[in-house]
Amino acid sequence: xxxxxxxxxxxxxxxxxxxxxxxxxxxxxxxxxxxxxxxxxxxxxxxxxxxxxxxxxxxxxxxxxxxxxxxxxxxxxxxxxxxxxxxxxxxxxxxxxxxxxxxxxxxxxxxxxxxxxxxxxxxxxxxxxxxxxxxxxxxxxxxxxxxxxxxxxxxxxxxxxxxxxxxxxxxxxxxxxxxxxxxxxxxxxxxxxxxxxxxxxxxxxxxxxxxxxxxxxxxxxxxxxxxxxxxxxxxxxxxxxxxxxxxxxxxxxxxxxxxxxxxxxxxxxxxxxxxxxxxxxxxxxxxxxxxxxxxxxxxxxxxxxxxxxxxxxxxxxxxxxxxxxxxxxxxxxxxxxxxxxxxxxxxxxxxxxxxxxxxxxxxxxxxxxxxxxxxxxxxxxxxxxxxxxxxxxxxxxxxxxxxxxxxxxxxxxxxxxxxxxxxxxxxxxxxxxxxxxxxxx
Amino acid sequence: xxxxxxxxxxxxxxxxxxxxxxxxxxxxxxxxxxxxxxxxxxxxxxxxxxxxxxxxxxxxxxxxxxxxxxxxxxxxxxxxxxxxxxxxxxxxxxxxxxxxxxxxxxxxxxxxxxxxxxxxxxxxxxxxxxxxxxxxxxxxxxxxxxxxxxxxxxxxxxxxxxxxxxxxxxxxxxxxxxxxxx
Numbered sequence: 001x002x003x004x005x006x007x008x009x010x011x012x013x014x015x016x017x018x019x020x021x022x023x024x025x026x027x028x029x030x031x032x033x034x035x036x037x038x039x040x041x042x043x044x045x046x047x048x049x050x051x052x053x054x055x056x057x058x059x060x061x062x063x064x065x066x067x068x069x070x071x072x073x074x075x076x077x078x079x080x081x082x083x084x085x086x087x088x089x090x091x092x093x094x095x096x097x098x099x100x101x102x103x104x105x106x107x108x109x110x111x112x113x114x115x116x117x118x119x120x121x122x123x124x125x126x127x128x129x130x131x132x133x134x135x136x137x138x139x140x141x142x143x144x145x146x147x148x149x150x151x152x153x154x155x156x157x158x159x160x161x162x163x164x165x166x167x168x169x170x171x172x173x174x175x176x177x178x179x180x181x182x183x184x185x186x187x188x189x190x191x192x193x194x195x196x197x198x199x200x201x202x203x204x205x206x207x208x209x210x211x212x213x214x215x216x217x218x219x220x221x222x223x224x225x226x227x228x229x230x231x232x233x234x235x236x237x238x239x240x241x242x243x244x245x246x247x248x249x250x251x252x253x254x255x256x257x258x259x260x261x262x263x264x265x266x267x268x269x270x271x272x273x274x275x276x277x278x279x280x281x282x283x284x285x286x287x288x289x290x291x292x293x294x295x296x297x298x299x300x301x302x303x304x305x306x307x308x309x310x311x312x313x314x315x316x317x318x319x320x321x322x323x324x325x326x327x328x329x330x331x332x333x334x335x336x337x338x339x340x341x342x343x344x345x346x347x348x349x350x351x352x353x354x355x356x357x358x359x360x361x362x363x364x365x366x367x368x369x370x371x372x373x374x375x376x377x378x379x380x381x382x383x384x385x386x387x388x389x390x391x392x393x394x395x396x397x398x399x400x401x402x403x404x405x406x407x408x409x410x411x412x413x414x415x416x417x418x419x420x421x422x423x424x425x426x427x428x429x430x431x432x433x434x435x436x437x438x439x440x441x
Numbered sequence: 442x443x444x445x446x447x448x449x450x451x452x453x454x455x456x457x458x459x460x461x462x463x464x465x466x467x468x469x470x471x472x473x474x475x476x477x478x479x480x481x482x483x484x485x486x487x488x489x490x491x492x493x494x495x496x497x498x499x500x501x502x503x504x505x506x507x508x509x510x511x512x513x514x515x516x517x518x519x520x521x522x523x524x525x526x527x528x529x530x531x532x533x534x535x536x537x538x539x540x541x542x543x544x545x546x547x548x549x550x551x552x553x554x555x556x557x558x559x560x561x562x563x564x565x566x567x568x569x570x571x572x573x574x575x576x577x578x579x580x581x582x583x584x585x586x587x588x589x590x591x592x593x594x595x596x597x598x599x600x601x602x603x604x605x606x607x608x609x610x611x612x613x614x615x616x617x618x619x620x621x622x623x
Contacts, residue, residue, distance in 0.1 A: 186598060209597045211561055231592065232565065253569055253593060255562060269566065274573075276566040297566040313563055319522065320563055341522065343560040357560065364558070386560060405604075430561055 030112070030133075030140075030167040031077055033395060038415070040079035041167065044110040044134075045069050046086060048127070049095055049117035057120055060152075064116055064127065067153065071160040074196050075172055076396075076418030081110050095130060097139055105134040112140070114163070125149050129159040131166060141166045173391045177435040178398050179203070179213045179222055180409050183428040190224060192435075193409070195391075197422050203237070204244075212256040212431055217263040219438045223247075225256045234268060236283065247283060257301050267301040267310070278312055280327075291329035303327070304347045304371075311335065311345035311354050322356050324371070335373045342367075344387050348414070350394035355379070355414075357386050357399075366399050368414065379416040389433045390414075398422070398432045504621075514540075514617035516600075517575060518610060521556070524570035526578060530615075534575060537617055538582035551575050552616040553593040554600070556609035561595055568593030575615040588622075 031041045048064040050057055069080040088104040095115040105113050113134050118127040128144040141162050145155040157174045164172040176195045181188050188210050190203040204210060206228040213224040216236075223236045226244075233249040234256055248254045252271035257278075259266050268279045268288075278292045278301045292298040296316035303310060307327060314323050319340040325332040336342040341359040348354065348368075355368045366379040366388045379388075383403030390397055394414065401408040408424040409432050423429065514537050517530035526534070541549065553572030555564040572591035580586050600616075601608035 183597075188597070209594070211565070211595075211597075252591070253565055255565060269562070271566070271569050276569060297563070297570065299566045300560065300562045313560075315522075320559075341559065343563045384558075 029169045033077060033168055041077055041112070042079045042081055042110040043072060043112045043114065043163075044081045044086065044105055044108065045072075045114045046083065046088065046090060049115075051117040051119045051128075052121070057118075060118060060120065064118060064152070064156065065114075067156040068114060068116075068129075068160060071157055071174065071196065072163060074420070075164065076413045076420070077164075077168065081108060095128070097130075097132065097137065100132065100137075102132075102134045102137040105132075111135060112167070114159075116159075120149065123148075125152060125155075127152070127155050129155075129162075131163050170393055171437075173393055173396065173434075173437070175438055176392060177438060178389075178409060178411075178422060178432050179215065179435065180400070180423075180432040181210060181213065181428075181430045182425075183430065188428075188430075190222065193423055195411075197420075200423060203239075203242075214256055214258045214433050215435045216259050217261060217436055219436050223256050223259070223266060225254060247286075248281065248288075255299065258303055260303055261305055261307045267303070269299045269301070278310075278329075291325070292332075293329075300344055302345050302347050305349045305351045309347075309371075311347055313343045313345065322354065322369075335371075336369065337373070338376060346389050346397075348390050348394045349392055353377075353414075355388040355390065355397055357388065366397060366412075368397075377416070379412060379414070380419075381416075385410075387431055391434050392436050396434075398434050400430045400432055402428075514619065516611075516614040516616050519571055519613045519615075521609070521613065522559070522567065524553075524567060524574050526574055530575075531578065534578045535582060538579045538584050541579065541584045541588065542582075546622050547619050548588045548590075548622050549579075550618040550620065551579075551589060551591045552598075552618060553591065554598060554612055554614050554616060555596045556612040557596050557599060557604065558609065559596070561597070565593050565595035568595045571613075571615045575617075 032038065045065045045068050047061040050061060072078045073080055085108045087107060088101065093100055095117050100115065111134060113132040114129060115132065116127060116129045118125060124146065125148060126144065126146045128142065130142040131140045132138065133140050143159055143162055145158065147155065161171050161174050164170065173195055177192045179190060179192050182191050187207050189205065190210055190213050191200060192203055193200045203222065206226055209227040211225045213222050215222055220239055221236050222239060223234065225232050226235055231249060232253050232255065234247045234254040235244040236247055237244040248268060250270055250272035253269055253276060255269035257267035257269060264282065266281045266283055268281055269276050270279050275295055276297050276299050277290055278298050280289050280291055294314065294316050296314055298312060298314045301310050301312040309324055310327055311322055311324050313320050317334065320343050321334055322336040322342050322345045323332055324335050335354065336356065339358045339360065342356050344357045346355045353368045353370050355366060357364050358367050364384045364386050365381065366385050367376055368379060369376045379397065380399065383401050385399050385401045388397045388399040396411050397414055398409060398411050401410050405426065406424055407427060407429040409422045409429050410419055411422055412419040515533050517533050541547065551572045553568035553570065555568050569591065572593055576589050576591050579589065599612045600614065601611045
């Protein structure tokens with residue numbers, strides 16, 4: 001990973017205090033993403049000013065505003081207003097509150113505005129960003145970044161994260177990756193891709209079947225099941241060293257499942273005792289504890305965000321359904337009753353909902369249900385969709401999709417809006433899993 | 442016609458003369474006769490070596506054929522999301538068991554497979570169950586459990602790449618792979 005030196009400071013901290021920063025600090029949420037009436041939030045991002053005062057680097061002016069618009073657009077929360085609609089005279093307006101005529105912005109229907117400027121001397125690049133509440137005519141957040149020319153994307157992503165924090169109360173998922181499986185012919189390999197669809201990277205080169213990759217909560221390891229030695233065995237790969245250790249290779253299935261939220265334990269499905277049961281493994285001591293005791297299929301366990309409960313799939317009722325139990329295997333209860341095929345549970349990091357896939361009209365679709373077993377929400381409708389995994393902020397789901405002979409990894413807002421294709425092709429895409437925040441930069 | 446008869450006549454004549462010539466010579470020296478006998482030995486051995494080789498090849502071929510025949514063990518098929526054995530699957534498994542009871546020098550890997558629908562993880566478990574159902578049935582018919590192993594490939598290795606009912610039905614299977622015992 002690129003390790004760069006970048007200095008970030010809160011710009012104009014004093015000014016922020018004077019101008020009433022305390023309003024945001026006291027928890028004003030501009031965008032209530034969870035509201036059922038949520039509509040995309042308007043934001044305007046004019047071209048950045050060259051603060052060196054010269055006429056050079058015109059394209060950098062456009063680049064900064066476009067890059068920020070692209071990143072904010074990816075969240076699905078913003079309606080970025082077209083530059084063609086702008087009324088402001090860019091030559092006369094500045095980038096500070098006193099040099100902005102806010103009526104120019106209110107009149108085009110925006111509620112927020114990002115102004116920015118940069119200085120580039122051919123070696124060092126600095127850029128400052130300010131987010132304004134145009135209705136109240138005041139700054140919400142401002143930051144200045146110093147670095148090299150190559151660091152400009154990072155500056156934009158960092159500020160996009162600040163915008164999200166200031167407006168939604170939570171940082172976004174910039175700087176996360178999705179791991180998934182790409183199958184060509186009889187073999188499959190693990191790949192990763194960034195949240196914005198950039199940097200597709202192949203992770204494994206085993207030339208055999210591979211399944212169910214999961215991130216460790218620190219993002220440093222990826223666990224998976226591989227047939228590279230003939231049997232479906234369980235491995236953990238160190239991402240930095242690119243080496244994998246075999247952790248479990250009992251006869252039968254050694255099926256990878258998620259790590260506990262604190263990273264100390266890993267769930268597994270093993271069939272060593274003659275039928276598929278759920279176990280929890282302490283990878284340090286290799287201590288293995290069996291959690292289910294049922295002659296039916298028990299598979300695909302996942303943790304609640306507090307690590308105290310598990311959701312899993314069992315066909316003990318005759319068809320695969322989602323069940324919940326305590327982390328020690330007690331208090332098993334059935335969660336899903338609608339439909340006769342419900343699998344792949346994934347517990348929202350917000351704790352309240354569980355996403356899964358079910359069959360409707362003969363096709364697999366992604367649903368979510370609250371942990372009490374009510375309020376079912378169908379999230380996908382088109383094609384056949386499987387294996388959902390939540391983003392670390394619980395706002396999005398990633399899933400694999402199949403339609404018209406094309407295979408895709410897609411991202412969707414958890415309310416079913418704003419679907420975006422992350423990667424597509426003619427080969428089978430499966431088992432996507434969203435990373436924790438990785439601190440990519 | 443006439444010409445051919447003439448040629449045959451000449452041939453017979455030469456043959457007769459040569460017999461007289463050989464027997465005539467034989468009388469002349471015993472040493473030479475012995476030498477011929479000594480030389481004959483390797484000549485006699487050579488075809489038997491080739492025969493052995495042929496025999497070995499034939500045996501290998503037969504074994505290969507047998508293995509190929511064995512590896513052509515018919516798949517047994519299942520209903521969607523089911524691992525119970527249908528009557529025709531039981532019939533097929535009885536034939537497989539008969540062959541295995543006759544040919545004790547072979548082991549079997551029973552692979553469990555699913556169609557592409559559903560979760561890959563659940564399908565791995567389901568494939569495991571299908572292989573286990575087939576194994577249990579064959580063991581009940583007297584085949585030594587030690588000769589059998591199971592492995593599930595879930596939906597990962599479809600037989601038929603199609604995406605329709607017919608392909609799915611073929612892909613929901615338990616497949617027998619016969620191996621020679623080592």
